[in-house]
Amino acid sequence: MSSSETEYEKLFTKFYSDYFKFRSGKKSQLRCPGCQNEKRFIFSDDKLVYSCGPSSDPKCGKQYTIVLPKYIHYRTLREIYEKNINGSLEYRKNDILQYDLSELSQKMDVQRELETQNKLIKESSDDLKRLIHDYKKFNDLDEYIDDLETLSEKRYKNSIEKSKIIRSLNEDELSEPEKISLRKKYAVCIKENREFIEMIQKLNRVNNDYIMIKNHETTIHKNLDEKSDEPKKQIKPKKSDEPKKQKCSKAHPPPPCPEGKEVPEGKDCCYNKKKKPKKDSPKSESKEKSSEEVSPKKYSYDEQLKILIEYYSKVDMNKTENDIKRIIDNRRPKGKPKGTRIPTKPWLELCEKLNQKYNDHPLK
Numbered sequence: 001m002s003s004s005e006t007e008y009e010k011l012f013t014k015f016y017s018d019y020f021k022f023r024s025g026k027k028s029q030l031r032c033p034g035c036q037n038e039k040r041f042i043f044s045d046d047k048l049v050y051s052c053g054p055s056s057d058p059k060c061g062k063q064y065t066i067v068l069p070k071y072i073h074y075r076t077l078r079e080i081y082e083k084n085i086n087g088s089l090e091y092r093k094n095d096i097l098q099y100d101l102s103e104l105s106q107k108m109d110v111q112r113e114l115e116t117q118n119k120l121i122k123e124s125s126d127d128l129k130r131l132i133h134d135y136k137k138f139n140d141l142d143e144y145i146d147d148l149e150t151l152s153e154k155r156y157k158n159s160i161e162k163s164k165i166i167r168s169l170n171e172d173e174l175s176e177p178e179k180i181s182l183r184k185k186y187a188v189c190i191k192e193n194r195e196f197i198e199m200i201q202k203l204n205r206v207n208n209d210y211i212m213i214k215n216h217e218t219t220i221h222k223n224l225d226e227k228s229d230e231p232k233k234q235i236k237p238k239k240s241d242e243p244k245k246q247k248c249s250k251a252h253p254p255p256p257c258p259e260g261k262e263v264p265e266g267k268d269c270c271y272n273k274k275k276k277p278k279k280d281s282p283k284s285e286s287k288e289k290s291s292e293e294v295s296p297k298k299y300s301y302d303e304q305l306k307i308l309i310e311y312y313s314k315v316d317m318n319k320t321e322n323d324i325k326r327i328i329d330n331r332r333p334k335g336k337p338k339g340t341r342i343p344t345k346p347w348l349e350l351c352e353k354l355n356q357k358y359n360d361h362p363l364k
């Protein structure tokens with residue numbers, strides 16, 4: 001999240017938080033400290049303004065303004081553009097542009113209206129192309145199509161492989177060890193269905209029809225830190241239930257103490273102080289070393305591709321290099337181009353899934 005988005009979210013949350021506190025009617029929430037006038041929360045179609053006190057006061061007046069982002073509804077706007085291009089069955093009185101003026105111009109003098117209509121059609125066509133492009137980009141529809149094709153291809157191969165295994169198992173010529181091997185392969189094919197379910201769940205999402213056409217803006221008119229002059233409550237240290245131990249005055253002789261000179265209960269005798277461990281002791285060094293976390297290695301795209309090619313050459317010879325590239329590309333960060341490495345956490349999760357599936361870890 002960028003700094004502008006963080007600022008916008010912070011002020012937007014503060015505006016409505018202060019507004020609901022103001023609506024509660026508590027006297028402490030009606031005015032700022034030192035202000036005679038009540039707080040003002042100004043709502044307009046595209047702005048939120050927070051103000052307090054008289055504007056003559058250097059610390060009062062407008063505090064900040066939030067310009068809200070603007071959105072368009074994809075399907076509503078597309079319908080408008082398509083009506084401008086193709087015409088509409090809806091009748092509008094005194095609107096000649098709803099007719100096909102290219103045909104009408106052969107019998108009537110509507111040249112000026114025809115030029116206006118052609119201009120409107122061209123502008124609407126260009127706007128419609130941009131709208132569709134923005135909609136595809138906003139909802140990652142290109143990546144969605146790639147994932148859909150990958151899923152279809154994998155499911156088809158999986159279905160063909162299972163059919164082959166079943167036909168082979170029905171043959172009487174196979175020996176028992178060969179049948180056991182085929183049953184294991186069939187179990188692996190069934191296990192692949194879990195991956196298909198995950199891909200289907202990822203693809204089963206609803207597209208967002210609202211596209212942002214103008215970003216938000218925030219303007220701080222006064223320093224908000226200066227305005228917060230409320231007295232801060234001093235936090236008193238909590239009283240511990242344990243009795244305070246008092247240091248001895250060394251008035252008593254060293255132990256064993258004679259009668260009448262014993263250290264009273266709750267007091268700490270200077271002869272019983274425990275020696276502090278040395279800073280440079282080997283135990284402290286070993287603790288420091290054990291507390292250090294070893295960060296996992298970051299593999300590049302080429303390293304990940306090489307590892308998976310070597311791995312699948314041992315566990316699944318049917319996987320081609322393009323299949324392996326697709327596996328990596330499908331797990332790249334959202335919005336990144338193909339050929340981007342899988343981030344460390346998803347990469348380690350993928351290796352662990354392969355280890356569970358084939359009982360062989362790619363990184364070991």
